[in-house]
Amino acid sequence: MKPWVLGLTGGIGSGKSAVVAEFAKLGVHWVDVDHVARWVVEPGKPALAAIAERFGEGVLTPGGGLDRTVMRELIFQDPAQRKWLEQLLHPLIRQEALAKLALGESAYAIMVSPLLVESGQHRQVDRVLVVDVPEALQVQRAVSRDQTSEAQIRAILSAQASREERLRHADDVLVNDRDLAWLRQEVERLHNFYLTLRGGQE
Ligand SMILES: CC(C)(COP(=O)(O)OP(=O)(O)OC[C@H]1O[C@@H](n2cnc3c(N)ncnc32)[C@H](O)[C@@H]1O)[C@@H](O)C(=O)NCCC(=O)NCCS
Numbered sequence: 028m029k030p031w032v033l034g035l036t037g038g039i040g041s042g043k044s045a046v047v048a049e050f051a052k053l054g055v056h057w058v059d060v061d062h063v064a065r066w067v068v069e070p071g072k073p074a075l076a077a078i079a080e081r082f083g084e085g086v087l088t089p090g091g092g093l094d095r096t097v098m099r100e101l102i103f104q105d106p107a108q109r110k111w112l113e114q115l116l117h118p119l120i121r122q123e124a125l126a127k128l129a130l131g132e133s134a135y136a137i138m139v140s141p142l143l144v145e146s147g148q149h150r151q152v153d154r155v156l157v158v159d160v161p162e163a164l165q166v167q168r169a170v171s172r173d174q175t176s177e178a179q180i181r182a183i184l185s186a187q188a189s190r191e192e193r194l195r196h197a198d199d200v201l202v203n204d205r206d207l208a209w210l211r212q213e214v215e216r217l218h219n220f221y222l223t224l225r226g227g228q229e
């Protein structure tokens with residue numbers, strides 16, 4: 028049976044992974060499209076061969092995997108290359124993510140996607156939860172998590188929807204500008220609300 032799906036989105040470093048980890052502790056089935064995006068380019072998969080053909084062997088690690096740092100630099104400084112990669116990967120990612128969502132047995136399932144609004148997938152989920160933080164905090168958290176430059180994070184940010192655009196499509200908003208204890212409390216509140224919406228169905 029098709030699950031009732033909550034789309035969980037937010038820009039880079041907004042806290043989507045931290046939020047979904049709390050939902051997971053409450054027993055909610057979830058799929059993160061960033062994880063699916065890694066599986067579809069594993070060594071031996073056709074998508075990885077297509078990427079190497081277009082960009083050259085320089086995008087592969089000595090072990091034959093995708094060199095994600097090289098790829099990050101390539102695609103966030105060239106919108107045409109990013110579009111090419113998205114057109115290759117997004118249909119594969121969507122198909123895999125839907126298959127994995129269907130495997131859960133909780134009252135609802137969560138699809139974590141940084142590009143839910145950008146890809147139009149907000150129209151295919153039952154409800155949209157946006158994790159929202161002020162941009163300065165988002166950049167600060169992403170820089171310290173990824174040990175990367177602020178310029179690199181800002182390049183990624185500019186490839187994503189603006190905060191306002193994302194919030195326009197939100198049914199619910201979790202403002203993640205406080206500590207992790209606050210985040211946990213907010214997740215519990217939202218979870219109880221979603222259970223009520225689902226009429227207590229397990
Ligand atoms: C460029 C890649 C190899 C960089 O890998 P890396 O391990 O450094 O980052 P990771 O995949 O964990 O992504 C980190 C964050 O970058 C942002 N991001 C990734 N891809 C995109 C994109 N196409 N557009 C805008 N932001 C993106 C998201 O906020 C994401 O959460 C990778 O992000 C990728 O394959 N992107 C293309 C696939 C895609 O669009 N994924 C986004 C979800 S469908």
Ligand SMILES: Nc1ncnc2c1ncn2[C@@H]1O[C@H](COP(=O)(O)OP(=O)(O)OP(=O)(O)O)[C@@H](O)[C@H]1O
Nearest residue numbers: 038039040041042043044045168172205206207210
């Ligand atoms: N409330 C919070 N207090 C302190 N640190 C936080 C909080 N929420 C998230 N963080 C930290 O901020 C960083 C970014 O959070 P997280 O990785 O969950 O973001 P994300 O939205 O999943 O990012 P991406 O789009 O890159 O996958 C992480 O190091 C995380 O531990």
